[in-house]
Amino acid sequence: MMSANYPTKKALKEATGQHLRYTETSMFGPEYNPNGTFCVVGPSPYDRKWFAQVTMADGLIKRVK
Numbered sequence: 001m002m003s004a005n006y007p008t009k010k011a012l013k014e015a016t017g018q019h020l021r022y023t024e025t026s027m028f029g030p031e032y033n034p035n036g037t038f039c040v041v042g043p044s045p046y047d048r049k050w051f052a053q054v055t056m057a058d059g060l061i062k063r064v065k
Contacts, residue, residue, distance in 0.1 A: 002031040004040035009050040013064045020054065020061055034059040
């Protein structure tokens with residue numbers, strides 16, 4: 001699962017309209033999609049305190065659930 005580099009899910013939601021700061025963690029290839037939906041974990045791939053579903057549009061965060 002891809003890691004979102006934000007301290008909290010609230011901080012990720014506040015970044016709506018900006019580029020996603022992330023770290024790829026999959027050994028099966030890139031998970032990032034500039035026009036689509038995917039799941040992320042935060043604040044790091046090893047310290048999993050929160051999860052979110054991110055929807056991207058034109059490389060910018062459109063929605064966070």
